[in-house]
Amino acid sequence: MTALLRADGIRKAYGGVQALGGVTVEVAEGTVAGLIGPNGSGKTTLFNVITGYERPDAGRVFLGGTEITNARPGTVFAAGIGRTFQLTRIFARLTVEENMLVAGRRKRGHDRRRARELLEFVGLERHAGLPAGSLSYGQRKLLELGYVLVADPAVVLLDEPAGGVNPTLVTHIADRIRQLNANGTTFLIVEHNMEFVMGLCSTITVLASGEVTASGPPDVIRSDRRVLDAYLGADLEEDPDTDADGPGAPDGGGGDGETGDAADGS
Numbered sequence: 001m002t003a004l005l006r007a008d009g010i011r012k013a014y015g016g017v018q019a020l021g022g023v024t025v026e027v028a029e030g031t032v033a034g035l036i037g038p039n040g041s042g043k044t045t046l047f048n049v050i051t052g053y054e055r056p057d058a059g060r061v062f063l064g065g066t067e068i069t070n071a072r073p074g075t076v077f078a079a080g081i082g083r084t085f086q087l088t089r090i091f092a093r094l095t096v097e098e099n100m101l102v103a104g105r106r107k108r109g110h111d112r113r114r115a116r117e118l119l120e121f122v123g124l125e126r127h128a129g130l131p132a133g134s135l136s137y138g139q140r141k142l143l144e145l146g147y148v149l150v151a152d153p154a155v156v157l158l159d160e161p162a163g164g165v166n167p168t169l170v171t172h173i174a175d176r177i178r179q180l181n182a183n184g185t186t187f188l189i190v191e192h193n194m195e196f197v198m199g200l201c202s203t204i205t206v207l208a209s210g211e212v213t214a215s216g217p218p219d220v221i222r223s224d225r226r227v228l229d230a231y232l233g234a235d236l237e238e239d240p241d242t243d244a245d246g247p248g249a250p251d252g253g254g255g256d257g258e259t260g261d262a263a264d265g266s
């Protein structure tokens with residue numbers, strides 16, 4: 001498979017701190033890829049470089065065959081790379097629906113209908129008229145996902161989509177990602193929740209101190225000695241339940257209830 005997204009030899013330093021020391025990450029079209037590593041290992045910095053929020057000191061970024069290195073965030077977004085933030089960036093005083101309309105402001109006409117469809121998809125339709133600031137942490141992450149989807153991105157970068165989110169909502173978010181992926185969206189996901197990552201991703205890249213220390217399928221990463229030592233710790237070794245089939249609860253019994261959970265979750 002061809003790489004839809006490729007960050008090649010990315011270097012980035014902040015003053016004396018080397019955040020990225022020559023990182024190469026490839027995401028194959030149609031896959032869900034993971035990016036893991038300890039706090040401060042450079043994950044968000046890599047997202048910032050890919051999406052134009054930071055300029056790399058060296059290295060290049062490609063979307064398909066097109067180089068997008070140093071393109072502005074708006075250009076990267078329009079080119080097909082959507083991105084959510086570790087700390088969500090929603091407009092707290094606008095309503096949930098208004099947030100969606102802001103995202104679609106360049107696509108008049110379809111705006112309202114598409115916004116409604118996507119709010120339904122992420123499970124926030126009942127909150128459409130409420131200020132976004134009234135949403136729970138997990139719901140804000142879902143709103144941001146909906147916001148990004150307005151642009152019909154080919155690739156979506158998610159920075160800790162499950163971080164600080166209640167378990168029911170985490171399951172809902174994983175389910176939405178699976179459904180989008182089944183419909184062709186490619187993902188690169190940064191997340192500390194290993195069950196979430198191992199269950200969703202077919203390939204995982206491990207960063208440590210701004211360098212790639214391992215990359216491969218979840219089974220390989222799970223048993224990589226350097227990864228265990230550097231990052232994962234003992235919990236995965238002791239937990240045989242985190243198998244490659246992942247945590248994906250079957251849809252059965254969920255249905256609308258699951259959507260309700262999303263809407264009610266805190």
Ligand SMILES: Nc1ncnc2c1ncn2[C@@H]1O[C@H](COP(=O)(O)OP(=O)(O)OP(=O)(O)O)[C@@H](O)[C@H]1O
Nearest residue numbers: 014017018019037038039040041042043044045046
């Ligand atoms: N704007 C900045 N100015 C100065 N240093 C920065 C900046 N952004 C990141 N860094 C530094 O770069 C390194 C990588 O940070 P980054 O946020 O990319 O890590 P991370 O892997 O996303 O961590 P976490 O898991 O905690 O989110 C850290 O040492 C961080 O302090």
Ligand SMILES: [Mg+2]
Nearest residue numbers: 043044045086
């Ligand atoms: Mg980060």
